[in-house]
Amino acid sequence: MTSTEQSSVERGEWSTAPAPVGRRAIAHERWGRFAFFAATVVIVGLGVTGVFGIRSSTATGGGGEFVVAVEHPAVTRPGHAVGFTIEVSHRDGSPITEPVEIAVSADYWAMFDANALVPAPSAETRGGDVLVWEFDPPPAHADRSRLLVSFDARLAPSVNTGRAGFVQIIDDGEPVAEVHFRTRVVP
Numbered sequence: 001m002t003s004t005e006q007s008s009v010e011r012g013e014w015s016t017a018p019a020p021v022g023r024r025a026i027a028h029e030r031w032g033r034f035a036f037f038a039a040t041v042v043i044v045g046l047g048v049t050g051v052f053g054i055r056s057s058t059a060t061g062g063g064g065e066f067v068v069a070v071e072h073p074a075v076t077r078p079g080h081a082v083g084f085t086i087e088v089s090h091r092d093g094s095p096i097t098e099p100v101e102i103a104v105s106a107d108y109w110a111m112f113d114a115n116a117l118v119p120a121p122s123a124e125t126r127g128g129d130v131l132v133w134e135f136d137p138p139p140a141h142a143d144r145s146r147l148l149v150s151f152d153a154r155l156a157p158s159v160n161t162g163r164a165g166f167v168q169i170i171d172d173g174e175p176v177a178e179v180h181f182r183t184r185v186v187p
């Protein structure tokens with residue numbers, strides 16, 4: 001070995017030992033690890049408490065003699081079962097004795113794979129972007145102060161974006177009560 005080679009080996013140019021690190025760099029690395037750990041704990045904690053989970057919401061509205069409440073999925077995931085309920089009542093609480101027409105946005109309804117609509121409508125029509133169902137009044141042995149329509153379905157697996165929807169109560173061919181809502185779809 002020549003004296004040049006010896007001096008370069010002695011200086012550590014061929015060494016595999018890590019370069020010395022200053023206190024400031026060590027402190028930055030420590031805080032970086034702590035921040036990452038804290039963020040992970042917060043995200044996992046929010047997930048465990050259901051913040052990122054499926055939620056439903058109720059939208060209400062009224063007009064004329066009717067009040068309508070719609071319980072709908074506010075946040076859901078593709079392929080998950082969801083509930084959708086429409087409750088129609090008279091503003092004064094009087095019994096529903098005539099058939100009720102309910103219109104829903106067809107684009108919103110297309111997000112779902114339907115299992116059942118209870119009670120079944122006595123008549124159904126579609127006009128453009130609106131589905132219209134006609135329901136007979138509640139039977140005499142039931143609570144006649146309200147009409148309750150339940151939709152059992154799941155969000156179609158291919159739906160990856162949310163949509164806005166509406167429910168209208170139709171009286172003499174005109175909407176008299178309307179509720180708007182939105183369903184957000186998360187992965």
